[in-house]
Amino acid sequence: MNTEELQQIAAGGQEERDKFDYEVNVCMGTSCLSQHSDRIRDAIAKEAEACGKKCQVRRTGCMGPCAAGPMILVEPAGKLYGHVREGDAKDIVEALGGEPVARLDPELGSYFEGQNFVVLENVGHIDPEKIDEYIARGGYQALLKALTEMNPASVIEQISKSGLRGRGGGGYPTGLKWDTVAKVKGAQKYVICNGDEGDPGAFMDRSVLESDPQRVIEGMAIAAYAIGASKGYIYVRAEYPLAVQRLTMALREARRRGFLGNSICETQFNFDIDIRLGAGAFVCGEETALIASIEGKRGTPRPRPPYPAVSGLWADPTLINNVETFANVPPIIRHGGEWFSSMGTARSKGTKVFALTGKIQRTGLVEVPMGMTLRQIIFGIGGGVPDGRKFKAVQTGGPSGGCMPEEHLDLSISYDALISAGSMMGSGGMIVMDDTSCMVSVARFFMEFCMTESCGKCVPCRAGTVQMFELLTKITKGEATHRDLDRLTELCEVVGATSLCGLGQTAPNPVLSTLRYFKHEYLAHIDEKRCPAGVCELSPAAVEVHA
Amino acid sequence: MPRTIVIDPVTRLEGHGKITLQLDEAGIVQDATFHVTQLRGFEKFCEGRPFYEMPNITARICGICPVSHLVASSKACDAILAVKIPPVAANLRRIMNLAQLIQSHALSFFYLSSPDLLLGMDAPPEERSILHIAHSHPSIGADGIGLRQFGQRIIEMLAGKRIHPGWSVPGGVNEPLSAEKRDQILGMIPAAKDAIQRTLGWFKSSIEKFSAEIEVFANFPTLFMGLVDERGLAEYYDGALRFIDSEGNIIAGELNPAHYAEFIGEAVEPYTYMKFPYYKPLGYPGGTYRVGPLARLNLADRCDTPLADVEWREFRAMSAKPLLSSFHYHYARLIEMLHATEKIESLLADKAILDKHVRATASVNNLEGVGVAEAPRGTLIHHYKVDENGLITWANLVIATGHNNAAMNRGILQTARHYVQGEHIAEGMLNRVEAVVRTFDPCLSCSTHAMGRMPLAIELRAPDGSLVREIRRG
Amino acid sequence: MSAEPNVRTLTINGEEISARSDQSILEAAREHNVEIPTLCHLEGLSEVGACRLCLVEVKGARRLLPACVTQVAEGMEVTTHSPKIDRYRTMILEMYFAERNHVCSVCVANGNCELQDLSLKLGMTHVEIPYQYPQLPVDASHPRFTVDHNRCVLCTRCVRVCSEIEGANTWGVMGRGAQSLVITDLKQPWGDSETCTSCGKCVQVCPTGALFEKTSVGNKTRKHPEFLPYLRIMREGEQP
Amino acid sequence: MSDLKTLATVWLDGCSGCHMSLLDMDERLVELSSQFTLVYSPLVDRKTFPDRVDVTLVEGAVASEDDLKKIRKIREHTRVLVSLGDCALTGNVSAMRNMCGVQPVMLRVYEQNVVQPQVPTVGVPALLNRVRPVHEVVPVDVFVPGCPPSADTIYQVLSELLAGKVPTLEGVAHFG
Amino acid sequence: MPLYAERPPLPSDDKRWRIVNGTMRKHGFSRNALIETLHTVQSSFGFLDEPAIKFVAQSLRVPLSQAYGVVTFYHFFSLKPPGKHTCTICTGTACYIKGSEKLVVEAEKQLHVRVGETTADGEVSLGTVRCVGDCGRAPVVLFDGELSAQMKAPQLAQQLERWTMQ
Incomplete structure (x- = not known):
């Protein structure tokens, strides 16, 4: 080719x-x-x-x-x-x-206003099962350009220049990550695409894999070239059968067209990709757990360092990025890093895909430039809260993230701004809640999630999440005291500080952020035995045990 | 008007209990019930545990007589292993059990009952404590503390720990006895004997003062049960069970304790967590019997040590028939302490006691095992069933204090009827109601294996059962 | 190869020490008599960094680091004890005690238990968080040994020794989160295990009374994990 | 914590072993008793808890409604509350029934193998669904682990309390 | 003599074992293929029983304990055969906010089982899933794998009734 x-x-x-x-x-x-x-x-x-x-x-x-x-x-x-x-x-x-x-007429109003399609540029326009349609929209030009006009270092340079950061949640600079793996010596290196969409309540990765799978494959191939890998894996959730089916087909097509396999585009570059199915474990979104899972083992994380960049899959240097990150790569190479970095904020470049859901007029997948405010997304694109109810909070970052109240609606979206507001970018779930949501129950919901998804390897996460879940349950039942609240706060600190992996480290976040912005709801449950949102059934005869 | 008196808690007792007295219009006691207010459920939560952990677990039934549980439980486990344990191990367990009897009797006699005996039942409540006795009667106080310490130190020397030692195990014991420790124990014996004899001396001289109490402190005919050896002599570790009636007739002898279920049944009453064992052939409540020091001295043909036998003869000479008043439990306790001390001495005199082979090992050979021993308060039965891996599938524990439950209830009624009368209830009247319970030295910790304890309260109840008054003295 | 470049100088609690570059903070600290509590670590077995008791502060690191798997580095400044770390460790220990049924008084390992010792060392006199009281089985089907899940802390020493030293791979971990359980083979009764060699190494390395010999009841249980490093050396020495 | 003059001891749900260990101080108990008054205890005859007690030693876990009432009242009237022994501290053996629940216990003990099967309810307190350590119910000031704590440990605790110090048992006593 | 023990024979002449074997062969009987193979068993048989795990483990030379550990780690794998029908309720965040908890309560009430169980007659299995990615139309329920969105309790009840009435 x-x-x-x-x-x-x-x-x-x-x-x-x-x-x-x-x-x-x-x-x-x-x-x-x-x-x-x-x-x-x-x-x-x-x-x-x-x-x-x-x-x-x-x-x-x-x-x-x-x-x-x-x-x-x-x-x-x-x-x-x-x-x-x-x-x-x-x-x-x-x-x-x-x-x-x-x-x-779908009555979408201003749904598309302000949206900026980079990752989603092809959706609605191409048949995901036909590679030629992808090519017709500029597909594989980037890979060809990289292979024929650029050396690995210059590919990495463009990625670094673009300012692209990991879209899986952490926001680690992609260029830096690639550079690290590229510099590690190793005969065999791997590229892994993390498609184990973690956040419950988000479907960016599913959508991209179903709608434009070649883009991810192209991104991975470019990455493989840049770091010197010859083998790649896409780890997809088994709950996404359509994505798996489209990917399987896409890989076959890409091989047929010579974008995978040996001597790709008539160069020395060899690279192929296999699919690995997840099997229902959130923790496998964590790099080292995901690697264990690909190796056919229990998906338990291990302490880092060594990082996968140095010792990853089968102890070889391994690059792991998520679906959306790889999907950003082809346009960056096509248009140059500077083009990408012209979008977004000072430290968060480009666009971000969000799954806008919950109590909102217009739900769906949106792609907006970094720096757009929450208000623009929720009230502009999403059309605000339906049924005449009042906006209460927006949750981002999934079980690792947090809930932000109305006063943060004018926050410009960026990795750092969300963290300073007590939440995080996460992979892109954005769930809107109105005044019928009880924030203690929401925190409890996330804690239950973390509790059942904890791998059980380290005790702070294994036992701490259970303890926090029970305390939250106690609060929602109206049986808790201030001492329980103090204990909850203390557990948040200890579990966050001492857990082995990101799951445990961030498990307290939904509690901490709701405590930060909605403490009055906790106190109403504790002091007045009342749920302000009318969600919890509090036992009126609850006994105050502690003085 | 009718009323109810509640004594809650009953003090100077081992465990939680309270007493309810119902008085009629005329101020006469109509009914008395003794409530044991706790239940721990060992029989249930031990299910699923490996049988070899049972001695350690069941010792926690009681901190006063953990050794008796340890011994009875170990014996039940021996039966599951179907091993004959080394003779030295049996004798070491024997010594420990006797030491435990001495310390427990000392606790009962000196710490709990001596204030009543020395100061009288009507003494001011604040003076009725061992700490007061230690100051008011320093030499008696010192004897009491010393005798209890004597027993506890023997246990410590054998088992490494005074309370809840883990030394007795299925198949024997964990460590042999060293010559040094044996000599230390032997060295303590003369002083202990002296102290017991001193105590017997003053007790016997003051017994007349309590003739009124003797008359009504559970003074009625019942059966008596206890272990005797093959010669019919008092036995605490092994032997066969014997029942006698109030005339002194042996109505059942040579009963194999392992078959206890054939002659002992248990009944439940609604007012207490403690069950009511009874002699099956006579039914419930007709088959009421008593166990413990009084029962043992009543039913044994004699003790088998010189000093104790002298005392035993004198004791039994008080009546041609078995002694029926529970007040004599105190007396019997002192004689048993002497007997136990002499027995320990003779067991230690045998060189074989230092034998190093103290444990037999085996795997599960029987799916069921019963272990019986005499605890200070009476016969203690542990009965386990296990699966082929040795996990407990069923456990039953019949505990010393339980045997006396029916007699205690009747005794309270008898005493209360005699003493508690009229408009004004004097404190000393109620103390006597508690004192009759103390004669039995019930260990309520033990008795509701299940298990309770015993601060007691008195409720005054109207004939219709409604609570009139609750008396908590103080 | 000269030994010179392999020496690193670092400070632990302000004291300057030197250590080999391949040593962990834990090894370096213990060599210099600095006590760092551990539970999953055992000399002779691979490290898993799971118990989180050996977390230490390293100047410049964003998070606390597990001393067992963190290699020493030149100029590293390590703090092994601070009010904060001590508080965290105590709470972690409390979580251990609360998650299963550790009844020390009636445990075969009473007096010889690493978990119990830790409570003493860390001054944990009581557990503030509520006990969970899960219903967990005891498996006594093996003729010589018993596993009592009530006392298991999921340190996986048994799993590792069985895999790394004995090579039988009889032990594994099943389930996840609070439902995790150590198992033999396909969770059959231990006595039915096809792979167990009855070598008893798992019993010797178990830090608590979860694994014990049926005969070591009462106050007699003693564990002997000291054999491990030697076995490891022997094994590795034998390899070509 | 100066002028600690009155001492109380209570047992809730336990085996009395901690009280026995207290007595195992032997002569030292008499020695200490010259410095305090034992105002309420199973060993003395006072039936109601005094209005003001300087130090109360609590043995046992909270297992029944009586225990619950009792410990709350004791806390209210006590300056320094000492949890004595593992049952008070951890629930220990008393709490082993929590693994199977209180109902099966009742059924096993009172319905199987007996005549007049019935669960006692008259004049006996209801058992709590869950046996709990003392500090889960009321704040506790001093924790003394052990099953039982040794006489030496108890002596140390009492001596330090009488000397007006907060006893430090860290590194001295452990569970079991 | 082969260096290793022979691979075990197929557990039965059920054709589906050949599919399972095919997956393993595709991966060169490598240990890494454990999860992939288990996926094949699960999709072929609907669940994984002990003989199946043993067969796969021995074929791939994975220790039994590890194979069992993997099977029980991942919630996608089931040790019990599913009912004739499956009702899987999504409990992702979006669905939760839109009231999926009520659906769970409704289904449990209707079927008299708890989540993770199958009705006594083996007719319906009730399960939950952490997210199926149709969050835009929450709450979502999968009936026999078919996605039904914007579900309401009465609708759910109706569908379940159709199954249980049969």
């Missing part, structure tokens, strides 16, 4: 598409598919054929506003339809070239 061939493929694809007057793109993401978008697609295709319009009915990936699905994007009009049913096929086809079908 060389530049010309790549351009030929792209041109061929364009030619094919030019034969049609219209494109009807039907979302085939998990969410829309579960509402039978495949049947809708078939119905539209049948209608189109019947009426003789030159219309290509295509499968695409997730377009974002999942709650309005099944989604359809009609081109060239750029018109979105939502809540489409099979029976709408005829009207959709008839409306091609004319007035859109009014009743299918």
